[in-house]
Amino acid sequence: MSDIKQSNVDVLVIGAGPAGVIAADWLARFTKYGVKTRVIDKRSHKVFTGQADGLNPRSLEMFQSFNLMGKIGSEANPMNEVSFWAPNENHGGIERSRRIPDTIPGISRYVQSVLHQGRIERHIIDDMLEKSNGTMKIERGVLPESLEINDDLIDEDDAYPVKVGVRQLSEEESRPKLASKHGEVESGLYKSNLIKDEEDDVEFNPNVPVGDKEIINAKYVIGADGAHSWVRRQLGFKMVGEGTDFVWGVVDGVPITNFPDIRCRAAIHSNAGSLMVIPREGKIVRLYIQLNLTVDEGGHVDRSLITPKMLMEQAKAVFHPYTIDIPEIIWYTGYQIGQRLTTEYAKNNRVFIAGDACHTHSPKAGQGMNASMADTYNLCWKIGHVLSGHAPRSILDTYESERRPFAEHLIMNDAQLAKLFSGKPLSSAELNELGIDMKEFETVLEKGISFFLGTSIEYFNSAATANGKDGRLASKQELATKVPVGQRFPSFQVVSQFDGRHFHLVDTMFAEGQFTIVLFAGNMENPVHRQRLETIAQRLDSDDGVVSKHTPNNRERDSIIDIKTVHCGNRVNVEVHDFPQPTVYPPGTYNKLYVDDVSYHAGHGEAYKNYGISEEAGAVVVVRPDHFVGLVTSLDGAGFDDVETYFSNLLKTVPAGERNSAKDIKVIPQPKIN
Numbered sequence: 001m002s003d004i005k006q007s008n009v010d011v012l013v014i015g016a017g018p019a020g021v022i023a024a025d026w027l028a029r030f031t032k033y034g035v036k037t038r039v040i041d042k043r044s045h046k047v048f049t050g051q052a053d054g055l056n057p058r059s060l061e062m063f064q065s066f067n068l069m070g071k072i073g074s075e076a077n078p079m080n081e082v083s084f085w086a087p088n089e090n091h092g093g094i095e096r097s098r099r100i101p102d103t104i105p106g107i108s109r110y111v112q113s114v115l116h117q118g119r120i121e122r123h124i125i126d127d128m129l130e131k132s133n134g135t136m137k138i139e140r141g142v143l144p145e146s147l148e149i150n151d152d153l154i155d156e157d158d159a160y161p162v163k164v165g166v167r168q169l170s171e172e173e174s175r176p177k178l179a180s181k182h183g184e185v186e187s188g189l190y191k192s193n194l195i196k197d198e199e200d201d202v203e204f205n206p207n208v209p210v211g212d213k214e215i216i217n218a219k220y221v222i223g224a225d226g227a228h229s230w231v232r233r234q235l236g237f238k239m240v241g242e243g244t245d246f247v248w249g250v251v252d253g254v255p256i257t258n259f260p261d262i263r264c265r266a267a268i269h270s271n272a273g274s275l276m277v278i279p280r281e282g283k284i285v286r287l288y289i290q291l292n293l294t295v296d297e298g299g300h301v302d303r304s305l306i307t308p309k310m311l312m313e314q315a316k317a318v319f320h321p322y323t324i325d326i327p328e329i330i331w332y333t334g335y336q337i338g339q340r341l342t343t344e345y346a347k348n349n350r351v352f353i354a355g356d357a358c359h360t361h362s363p364k365a366g367q368g369m370n371a372s373m374a375d376t377y378n379l380c381w382k383i384g385h386v387l388s389g390h391a392p393r394s395i396l397d398t399y400e401s402e403r404r405p406f407a408e409h410l411i412m413n414d415a416q417l418a419k420l421f422s423g424k425p426l427s428s429a430e431l432n433e434l435g436i437d438m439k440e441f442e443t444v445l446e447k448g449i450s451f452f453l454g455t456s457i458e459y460f461n462s463a464a465t466a467n468g469k470d471g472r473l474a475s476k477q478e479l480a481t482k483v484p485v486g487q488r489f490p491s492f493q494v495v496s497q498f499d500g501r502h503f504h505l506v507d508t509m510f511a512e513g514q515f516t517i518v519l520f521a522g523n524m525e526n527p528v529h530r531q532r533l534e535t536i537a538q539r540l541d542s543d544d545g546v547v548s549k550h551t552p553n554n555r556e557r558d559s560i561i562d563i564k565t566v567h568c569g570n571r572v573n574v575e576v577h578d579f580p581q582p583t584v585y586p587p588g589t590y591n592k593l594y595v596d597d598v599s600y601h602a603g604h605g606e607a608y609k610n611y612g613i614s615e616e617a618g619a620v621v622v623v624r625p626d627h628f629v630g631l632v633t634s635l636d637g638a639g640f641d642d643v644e645t646y647f648s649n650l651l652k653t654v655p656a657g658e659r660n661s662a663k664d665i666k667v668i669p670q671p672k673i674n
Helices: 018-028 057-065 069-075 117-131 230-235 308-319 368-387 393-422 438-447 527-541 607-611 637-650
Strands: 005-014 037-041 081-087 094-101 138-140 142-149 162-168 185-187 213-223 239-253 265-270 273-279 285-291 329-342 351-353 493-496 502-504 515-523 561-568 593-596 619-623 629-633
Touching: 005 018, 005 162, 005 368, 018 037, 018 117, 018 368, 037 142, 057 069, 057 368, 069 117, 094 265, 142 230, 213 230, 213 368, 230 351, 239 308, 265 308, 273 308, 285 308, 308 329, 329 393, 368 393, 515 527, 527 561, 527 637, 561 607, 619 637, 629 637
Parallel strands: 005 037, 005 213, 037 138, 081 265, 185 329, 213 351, 515 561, 561 593
Antiparallel strands: 081 094, 142 162, 162 213, 239 285, 239 329, 265 273, 273 285, 493 502, 493 593, 515 619, 619 629
16 A cells, blocks of 8 residues: 555545535635645546436525526526326316416525536536636546545544545546447436536546556545445445335427427326426426336336337327427436435544435436535535634534435425326326325425425524524524524525615625624614614624634634624615724625615615514524524624624634734724714
8 A cells, every 4th residue: 555645635525416516616615725625536527418407496596605696597497387287087188287386486586497417517617616726626537446434533633534545547437338229319227428528627637547546535525426325335324215116217308299388397197197397498308207117026127128219109198189209319218216315424524425325316306416416515614614724523513413304304205296296197086095186296296395496494403503402592583583593594685885786685695605694783864773783893893702703813804704784774864984893894895784775776675574674673693604594683782692602602712812803904084074
């Protein structure tokens, strides 16, 4: 082993699918603090044909926090409506039974959308390259072969307790082989075909010869290497759950059809079987088609029976009396539905698994890519803060305590939804355990939609959530009744005090790793409210205040904990210098002071009303780096006792002589006007 080269790295990410690239993009933001990350993938190229394509509103909000939504949104196809189709008892075909919005109106500023997974990864990788100043790239064709954890080093912050042995593959070794090919149609039946990408970050490293071996010593390892995770197997974690007898096929292509809802998401139940229509970017449509295939005693289906011809014959039977043809099928696959969850998410808080390595389920609710990205979006700001010296390693306990309950809920909902999708529609007279009631199907999908949209996910079992459970700090939820603690912070329109521009409040909080304290300060025309804010500002500006206490003097003052103020009332009746300086309005910053008032061009956002906050009482909301609500409390001394307790439980306290002090901020005196 001494002849094999060795290297040290803070974080090694294994796998460059959706979970892996989100991990990389988050960690790229911490390179400014000296955090070093490597990303390896055994595959030779990035972009998949087929694969995941659905993006729920929460994922789109996540992309916006990375400032990627403009690029991804311009390419994605939004889905505005879902229609339900059921058997027509008169002619034996199908008829539309109901239409509902695909995304609950008002639940997010985005609607569910679809875009090819390769394009999504392309934008995330580009952002990773930019945020890391080009220091991070995806290392392709690198196969992990061994993983060891030194238990004697796991509690030492600066140690590298994880050793991963890797080997450089040849391009031929690293390119998955197609299981089958019918004519010119690409098959994803066993392993997905991979298309060569022209960008330089997907090429092999020319300086690493084939067969070259390396020992990577890592502080942390993230296994984002898919459902057959090598990392999970090395850790001895098991996937628990069962498969089903439900077999489905998938077809991508441009259809020729007279089916009226071909550009809507459509759930079709017919006497010939079930089918789901997903309109994709451009003219492409994806069909999920229920197949009448027999599962053997071992619980496996013979996938060689799945052909493009068979899939289209089944689709035509389901669409009757409408006609459909896809002259050129771009990609197809088949799969057997199953729901499985890993026994553990982490080993010693040094090696973590994420995405499909943790949980597998059907694609019916479009959660595969969304859930995978959400795992590492949750995990990696925490690892970044630990490695940057801002937080103790105990914060990493919250990864599994937050993401496992979500996965359990997802699998439960997915099992119910998969059964309803796959069941045979029967009349009320025939209904039995083999059939489904169409009204029940529609009701279950509609009720579960907020969870599948990602907007009602709750992190309730966590030290990073002040919900009063298990003796933890309790929020004063009654002060912001529509801002549930432990859920993502919803966004409503506010107006800049400086120039009258309107913004969504969360759009002013780009994900750079900082927490945000939002002061809903009330009406600044009221001298009582103005004095209340002044008192809070004096406490914030103290060297023992929460910002200084957790911010080293070699960090920007707002890099760990940012402060934003949203007042209410008439913007033109107050001036910027009516607000306390420097915390609420540090000179030279114009993204911290907003008003809940009418805008010139977009009406009134009614943020206080939509957040359930009284204009008289106000509130303090602490928003985590992943934009989940950590704390809701009062705008007074008791409330800031809560704020200080919250951060003391999560972040390290900087020694008094090493703190970033508000006293160092230059304040420009304002002229007195008589």
